[in-house]
């Protein structure tokens with residue numbers, strides 16, 4: 001099938017590439033000429049395991065192309081996927097300008113019937129707005145061409161995006177039009193050969209499903225963070241509690257890890273956007289208000305622990321920081337807890353020496369020429385002469401450090417483990433002081 005992917009970011013690039021991988025003819029559009037130039041030059045602008053080889057393979061086969069040419073992109077696909085960003089507006093609502101722009105671009109140019117699919121995470125009611133925008137543009141040029149609008153929210157995770165897309169838990173499609181449902185069923189067929197995972201529902205339910213999923217996951221994280229902070233005060237060990245409740249199949253183990261708060265480009269903005277929608281319908285979500293408040297506070301918990309141990313004046317102190325990305329296997333730093341932690345430590349006078357396997361270039365872009373932040377070439381090099389080690393992201397390579405060597409490198413032997421990666425007795429046995437999140 002001929003597919004156009006509008007927006008070539010994390011979701012658009014992965015989705016477009018995976019559709020090409022199973023034999024479709026995919027054209028990816030972006031307004032960012034820099035991204036398209038990188039892709040046309042054989043590179044990939046984001047870090048995502050397995051993606052680069054797949055992009056190369058499909059580009060070489062002629063099934064995957066990249067463009068900034070809107071005319072060509074509208075002409076290409078009978079299926080037009082909208083996968084542009086929906087960043088938070090100042091009031092927390094999702095900024096829909098890019099989605100509506102993409103819809104208008106289609107309406108202004110289409111010459112044959114199109115199935116327009118909202119893949120971006122969009123507030124309930126967006127499909128109606130997209131339909132209205134296209135209809136308005138068609139009417140403005142006196143054209144009458146049939147089109148349908150469907151919702152197909154994306155559930156892939158950054159860091160495992162290709163794997164998630166190739167083997168989805170479910171594909172949610174919101175549509176009330178048989179032609180659109182049949183087309184989407186056909187293009188997703190190759191991704192569910194083992195068993196059917198295609199869920200068809202009405203458009204509004206599909207739009208709400210995406211927000212509900214992220215809100216639920218964020219709720220589990222904030223719940224555990226709040227309990228971890230209580231465990232700290234009670235002298236209980238949250239890791240034991242996690243295992244004790246996760247073993248209940250009604251609860252399960254996923255997303256029960258306490259830490260330094262959730263970040264990234266999705267949970268914070270989606271929780272805020274759902275709240276905004278709920279408020280607009282005079283039905284504020286009380287649970288989610290608490291989830292957000294707990295998360296905002298949690299991003300500072302590690303800094304509070306450093307202050308409790310070293311004092312509030314960190315002038316002259318050096319802090320080694322492991323992990324800048326909001327989670328492992330990505331270079332994404334949007335809403336990353338590391339941003340809050342670096343800024344808070346710097347505000348107290350500390351110098352930070354950071355290491356991240358992938359996200360240091362992105363961090364340089366995010367923090368600019370901040371004098372208080374430098375970057376090390378290895379995890380251990382970051383610790384040389386530092387007053388403490390702060391672990392922020394759970395990259396594999398941080399999971400089993402040589403604690404004796406750490407003790408030798410650090411000026412004062414303090415480890416603040418923001419992801420509960422380590423076994424406290426083991427760390428202490430090496431002569432280090434250990435501070436986790438809700439650990440004994």
Ligand SMILES: NC(=O)c1ccc[n+]([C@@H]2O[C@H](COP(=O)([O-])OP(=O)(O)OC[C@H]3O[C@@H](n4cnc5c(N)ncnc54)[C@H](O)[C@@H]3O)[C@@H](O)[C@H]2O)c1
Pocket residue numbers: 006007008009010011012029030031032035083084085086098101102119120121122154155156157158265266
């Ligand atoms: N990143 C994730 O893990 C993830 C997962 C599921 C859903 N989502 C949702 O998918 C959507 C896209 O997220 P993302 O992380 O890929 O964003 P992104 O910022 O990485 O990519 C969006 C791209 O759209 C481009 N764009 C903007 N306006 C355009 C237009 N009119 N025409 C063509 N291109 C345009 C931007 O230049 C950018 O490259 C968001 O709604 C997000 O909430 C993201």
